[in-house]
Amino acid sequence: MPSLPVTVTPERPVLTDHPVATAEQHEHELAALELVAHPTVKAAYAAVAATWLGRAKASSAMLERFEAAFEEVMFSAAIWSSNADPLRPKVTCITRLAHEVDGLRVPGTRWGIDNPDTVYRTIPISGDERYEIRGRVGPGRMTENYFTLWDAQMGTVDVLDGRRMHVEDDGSYVITVDADPAGGRPNHVRSGPTAHELYIRDVLLDWACDDPNHIEVERLGGPTTGPERTLDEQAEAAAAMMAHFADFTGKLSHGMYKTEPNRFALAWQADHTGAMRNQVYVAGRFLLEPGQAFVVDVSDGGAEYFTVPLSNVWGTTLDIYDRTGSLNKAQSTPNADGTFTYVIGPDDPGVANWIDSDGLREGILTLRMAEFGAGGPAQDLAARGRVVDLADLDTDAAGLTDVPRVTATERAAQIDVRREGYLRRLPEGVSR
Numbered sequence: 001m002p003s004l005p006v007t008v009t010p011e012r013p014v015l016t017d018h019p020v021a022t023a024e025q026h027e028h029e030l031a032a033l034e035l036v037a038h039p040t041v042k043a044a045y046a047a048v049a050a051t052w053l054g055r056a057k058a059s060s061a062m063l064e065r066f067e068a069a070f071e072e073v074m075f076s077a078a079i080w081s082s083n084a085d086p087l088r089p090k091v092t093c094i095t096r097l098a099h100e101v102d103g104l105r106v107p108g109t110r111w112g113i114d115n116p117d118t119v120y121r122t123i124p125i126s127g128d129e130r131y132e133i134r135g136r137v138g139p140g141r142m143t144e145n146y147f148t149l150w151d152a153q154m155g156t157v158d159v160l161d162g163r164r165m166h167v168e169d170d171g172s173y174v175i176t177v178d179a180d181p182a183g184g185r186p187n188h189v190r191s192g193p194t195a196h197e198l199y200i201r202d203v204l205l206d207w208a209c210d211d212p213n214h215i216e217v218e219r220l221g222g223p224t225t226g227p228e229r230t231l232d233e234q235a236e237a238a239a240a241m242m243a244h245f246a247d248f249t250g251k252l253s254h255g256m257y258k259t260e261p262n263r264f265a266l267a268w269q270a271d272h273t274g275a276m277r278n279q280v281y282v283a284g285r286f287l288l289e290p291g292q293a294f295v296v297d298v299s300d301g302g303a304e305y306f307t308v309p310l311s312n313v314w315g316t317t318l319d320i321y322d323r324t325g326s327l328n329k330a331q332s333t334p335n336a337d338g339t340f341t342y343v344i345g346p347d348d349p350g351v352a353n354w355i356d357s358d359g360l361r362e363g364i365l366t367l368r369m370a371e372f373g374a375g376g377p378a379q380d381l382a383a384r385g386r387v388v389d390l391a392d393l394d395t396d397a398a399g400l401t402d403v404p405r406v407t408a409t410e411r412a413a414q415i416d417v418r419r420e421g422y423l424r425r426l427p428e429g430v431s432r
Contacts, residue, residue, distance in 0.1 A: 019138070019212040020093050020119055021427050028092055029106045032078045035238055038231065044239030045074055052246045052314075056253070061360055062313045069314035072098075073249065074242050076109035081241040082234050086126035087224045089217045095120045097321060099428035106431070110316045112249055113366050116309050116326040119202040119212045119425055125149060125177060127195040130220040133175035137167055138211020143305045144203035144370050145213065147175060151194040158190045162202075162213065163371075203370075205305050206330045207421025249315035256364045257313070261287035264296055264365060264385030282367040282383040286344060289361070293345035295388050295400065296365070300340070301381025304371035305329060308342055310357055311364040318363070321422055321430055322415065323356040331418075333404045341403045348411065349393050352404040 035041060049070055058066070076094055083092040095118070098108040114120065125131065133147070145162030160175060166186035167173045175187040177198065182188035189198070204210040229237070264284035280303070286294035300306050309326035310318045318325035332340050333352035344355045344365070357363055367383050392398040406414070423429065 019214040026101045038235040040235035044242050048242050048246045065312045069316040072108040073111040075107040076111040077241040077245045078238045081237045086124040089124050091215045093121050098431040113311045113315050116320040117204050121200040123198040123217050125195045127191040127193050130178040132218050135214040136171040140209040140211040142210050143205045146201050148199045150197045152196045160189050253313045256285050280369040285364050287362045293343050296342045296385045298340040299380045299382045301377035303369040306369040308367045318358045352406050
């Protein structure tokens with residue numbers, strides 16, 4: 001991948017060779033490891049865990065997943081909250097699997113029913129300041145890529161479509177962020193009094209080929225004034241965000257679990273509390289008996305991108321590295337008529353589109369569809385779920401006789417390709 005020429009100055013960091021595993025990212029992760037050892041954060045960790053467990057009314061199977069999921073949600077809060085100074089902005093990746101930096105294990109940072117295809121990054125923004133976001137795209141441009149400016153409640157202030165932004169011949173780009181109109185600037189995000197944070201979604205449809213953006217930020221204007229937050233102040237902020245993350249995820253899961261299980265036919269669009277503008281969401285939950293699977297039939301309505309991921313009640317996606325805990329359109333085998341059929345459950349049914357629930361017989365599905373044509377979704381947009389008996393998979397009763405099959409050897413190859421593709425965004429390797 002060619003390097004983007006930059007002028008090296010004390011004020012402007014050099015873009016590293018990797019778009020996500022940057023020196024700044026590693027420095028931030030190591031600092032977060034120190035932050036979670038602070039007494040205020042450790043006290044919050046225990047208090048939030050007790051409160052969340054008391055409210056969740058989770059099954060015994062989900063309770064077994066709490067410890068690992070909670071570690072991720074809480075560490076994500078530490079990572080996110082400690083990059084919150086708009087006078088000293090950094091680019092921080094907030095949803096990664098566990099890995100090592102300098103011989104230390106860095107926990108995963110998934111939370112809030114994340115999208116496993118997405119590299120999520122944040123930059124703190126003030127409407128009183130001016131910024132330039134510089135970077136470059138890779139050879140594999142993404143199907144879906146958005147720079148969304150949020151207010152403090154995750155409501156959209158402005159959005160730049162990264163797929164369609166102006167890019168120079170060498171792949172470089174500059175995005176301006178301030179409260180003024182664009183005034184001829186090609187890639188402009190207009191801020192204002194409510195501006196709080198730039199939230200960047202790099203969505204990788206083809207894990208083996210799509211490239212996340214290289215991104216760096218510079219605050220323009222005069223020298224930075226005012227002191228940096230002390231460690232005690234950072235700890236207070238992390239503790240507050242830990243409580244918020246648990247509350248936010250708890251409400252999401254409660255909403256899913258209020259619905260009738262094994263019904264998967266609700267579609268909606270949203271532009272608040274973190275949902276993506278112009279994206280269709282189809283959500284539900286499955287609840288299975290031994291020997292059953294949940295089958296989802298999808299007609300994508302012309303979407304260039306969609307994904308079908310599984311999550312636990314704690315809001316972390318399931319195993320997406322060693323198992324097929326999610327499948328997107330590029331990873332799926334279509335039916336003869338162009339629709340897609342997914343079989344969800346803990347037992348491999350031998351069909352091409354098996355979404356592995358990692359031993360769970362219950363869970364949350366959040367199918368996301370995006371990048372429709374100019375007229376929006378076609379009328380055939382649909383996602384319907386039904387329970388089938390595994391013993392009936394090869395009979396007409398299941399309605400799956402025409403669904404593509406795979407062998408055990410083909411399944412193992414599928415997982416190998418999946419692992420290799422994921423490591424393109426996590427070159428440090430996955431830590432257990």
